[in-house]
Amino acid sequence: MQLSQLEYFKKVAELEHMTRAAIDLKIAQPALSKSIKDLENEIGYKLFDRNKKGISLNQNGEILYKYAKEIDQCIANLNTSLKKSISGEKAILNILLKVTPTSIPQLIHNFNIQHPDIKFRITIMRKNTKIDATHYDFIFYSPMPGETAPKNAITLLQEELVVAVSKDHAFSQKQSLALKEVENEEFICLSQEYALTHTVNNYCKLVGFSPKIILQCNDHVTMRNLIEAGLGISLVPKSSWRYHHSSSIALIRISDPACSHSISLFVGNGKPLSNAALLFQTYTLNFFSELKASGFHTPAVR
């Protein structure tokens, strides 16, 4: 027996008319007749009385009709219960930020407008954060230079690093410079918890010095203000820096080596993605590729 057979049977039983039932069900009448005959053969008894006037449900048909209705109800309840259970579970996305690109608040904001039912639980990784990676649907992180990407990781963005200096700084008129040239500069960095700090450190080491860090701060805004005030310089991602850009800061391209900072998305933990997670993943990929395409509305780099 097939559930579709029962559905057809139920319709024929209600209308007691083959042709009308076939129209309602949007199937060909011979197919409907065959389905009913097959059902009668399987059960071993006729379900309808057939005469010149047409067909009518007999005693056996009445019994089956009673069951067909209950099965129908069961299927409807199953659908409702499952939908409820599935949507209930998927309403919250757990996100871990090991890196805090400035575009993420924008991303979450935009996504939330389109999918207001999906809530976020965002954890920002600090030095002492204990993490159970399996707990998160998504992890945003920044791979270190040379690090191979794990499976399930997608590169969202690869940004060029540039030197940020105060407009009053001697470098501010330069078109580009080699990283080695900033060896003796005093650096303002984000604290060690930021992936960017490690990336900058790594590049400096690569060209043979370790940056003289005179100030470490906990957020981009403070860092910007410190650079603006001419207290030091820093390396910043060219594109996302626009969120903090100020006209009193100059960004200078690094000609040697090419320095970049990537943001990757680590997806799930091997578990199949929930609907909400799938939506978010697609949305995030689109968001970043649009961001790239629009040139980030990047402040001009001289």
Add this chain to the structure above:
Amino acid sequence: MELNNLKYFKRTAELNSVTKTAKEFGVVQSNVSHHIKALEEEFGTVFFDRRKNSLTLNKHGKILYAYASRILDLIEDSKKEIYDKNDKNNNTSNTLTISIDTIPIIFPYIIRGFKEEYPGIKINLIQYQNQNIYDMDRLNCDLLIYASDEEVKKIPNSLSLYEEGILLCVSKKHRFAKRGAVDIGELEGEKFIQYSDESALRKLTNKYLGKAGFNLTPTMYTDYPPFIIELISFDMGIAFLPQLTWKYFNNPNTSLVPIRNLKMFRHINIAWHSNRYISSSTLLFIDYIKNFFSKLRMGE
């Protein structure tokens, strides 16, 4: 969604394994996986937590399981009910599935008598082990025979058929044999022939003995009544025996002695489903077994 999807899904959930399900249905594993995948794709979720070689239902899977079982039951019941309605002479060739948690010693006679009266009805006996018998609607059977120490109301459609005492069976040579009754305290140090851990009778007597604070000293373990009675007749130990069992073997070298301060009883009960079609052969069997035990009570 197809009935076959549900059928394979349900069995996989019960066996926690695609391999076992495939073996049981005589199909290849990929066939079973395909049915489950079809459901998962249809509902856009997964139903199992996959760990090593074992599958367990997740939250959504449990919901699907409940409905899948109900739908498959309804399909089966619809056929049964139509069949019954057309089978006016009870020449029914329906199969009656009876699961047995406790087998009263006279049970084979009941089956024989019923088969003589209704030769068309096939009887399928299942012995359940370690199943929660109180979840009758989950058991895959028409009827359940079980014992209890009191008249239970835990199973909605249940009937107590017979109440019998559980007494102390001793050899005629034993010092208790001539006594009208003994005290529980006097059993201290007596060698008992004990039932195995799984035995329903053992569980039942344990409950009574626990309340009375009595620990018996086992000398050997066995569940086979003829053997127990033989051993007792050689005075190799004593045992608790249901009255009917003792009467049935009618061994002249044994006596049944009541315990003055510990009255143990067991009820033999029959239960049927509360939310399913009760086939006419099921009803016939309930009637038959009711009559059988009421005749027994009247000493026939």
